[in-house]
Amino acid sequence: MSEILTINGLRKTFEGKPALDDVNVHLQSGKIYGLLGPNGSGKTTLIKLINGLLVPDRGEIYVEGHKPGPESKSVVSYLPDKLYFNTWMKVSDLLHYYADFYTDFDIQRAKDMLKRLQIDEHKKMKNLSKGTKEKVQLILVMSRRAKLYVLDEPIGGVDPAARDYILETIITNYDPEASVLMSTHLISDIENVLDEVIFIRDGQIVMAAVVDDIREREGKSVDELFREVFRC
Amino acid sequence: MAWHIVNDRPVYIQLMEQLKQAIMRGEYPPGSRVPPVRDLARAAGVNPNTMQKALQELEREGVMYSNRTAGRFVTEDLSLLKQLGGRQAMNYTEQYYEKMIHMGYDRNAMEKLLVEYEQQRGDDRKE
Missing domain, CATH: 1.10.287 (Helix Hairpins)
Structure with missing residues (x-):
């Protein structure tokens, strides 16, 4: 098993205040990781740094040995926390757009998933509901044959039935050597599919553990542990 | 088979228990081939790594055995x-x-x- 993502001593400040401080993360290939933390804890900042959308003040990030840049982006499939498509585009336009951008994009896989979730590819994005737009975006991201999937709140806006299907897709479709890092606060919905969890608070990693170890040691779910650790 | 996973106990232990029950019910008879890890994982809604761990533990207990080329089987040890x-x-x-x-x-x-x-x-x- 090799290391797909290495983060050492990462620090990022906004207006002089640290959003992340001394963050160290090591992700192995072939595993599913949950990035869990309350609002404003630094989840999205960390994800943006991994994807090269922000520049760190200090520390280093390597994806398969590459600093964030064209090489890392060719192996990382990223689901941002916002929708970013042109709304005049049809779903089918987006499929071709993705196929043009990413050589690892599997258009047939995307079409199968759209069909399964009964999304009409001839519709324009602006005529789809918010949840359906999110599904389309997630389908595009999961249809790349990437080595690392970084998903920022992938299931927040979709209904429970679609959520189940999406999780099933995440656990069965991806390559056994690929890894998934997903942030969410809907912990109880996803904890059965996670290998490991990373708890983040006030820009610092407060815990990184194997899910089954937590249950064995604490006799409680990750969701319960989260509520205890982050009690307001 | 129908799976039921609760949140407050290790998943792989629950998978082991339910696989054993399926074997005892005759769903997977002695000597029969166990379905692929990915299929079982998808049916149970769990991570393939976790299902893999459960199957390995069952092998360790002797309930299943692996044949390098043919796959994984339920023991014939009645x-x-x-x-x-x-x-x-x-x-x-x-x-x-x-x-x-x-x-x-x-x-x-x-x-x-x-x-x-x-x-x-x-x-x-x-x-």
Whole structure:
């Protein structure tokens, strides 16, 4: 098993205040990781740094040995926390757009998933509901044959039935050597599919553990542990 | 098979228990081939790594064995399966017994209830 993502001593400040401080993360290939933390804890900042959308003040990030840049982006499939498509585009336009951008994009896989979730590819994005737009975006991201999937709140806006299907897709479709890092606060919905969890608070990693170890040691779910650790 | 995973216990242990039950029910008969890890994981809604761990643990216990080329199989060791069944039955008995004692029933009351329950169940089936 090799290391797909290495983060050492990462620090990022906004207006002089640290959003992340001394963050160290090591992700192995072939595993599913949950990035869990309350609002404003630094989840999205960390994800943006991994994807090269922000520049760190200090520390280093390597994806398969590459600093964030064209090489890392060719192996990382990223689901941002916002929708970013042109709304005049049809779903089918987006499929071709993705196929043009990413050589690892599997258009047939995307079409199968759209069909399964009964999304009409001839519709324009602006005529789809918010949840359906999110599904389309997630389908595009999961249809790349990437080595690392970084998903920022992938299931927040979709209904429970679609959520189940999406999780099933995440656990069965991806390559056994690929890894998934997903942030969410809907912990109880996803904890059965996670290998490991990373708890983040006030820009610092407060815990990184194997899910089954937590249950064995604490006799409680990750969701319960989260509520205890982050009690307001 | 139908899976039921709860959140407060290690997933791989629950998978092991439910796979053992499926074997004892005859869903996976002795000597039969176990479905691929990915198929089982998808059906149970769990991570393939976790399912893999459960199957490896079952191998360690001798309930399953791997054949390098042909895949994974349920053991043909009937005495081991019987022993497994016995242990599980004893667990259920213990749970039942403890709960009934807790409710203030003694052994005689339990027997009477069992007989009553069987009659009722028989009546329900006739209807």
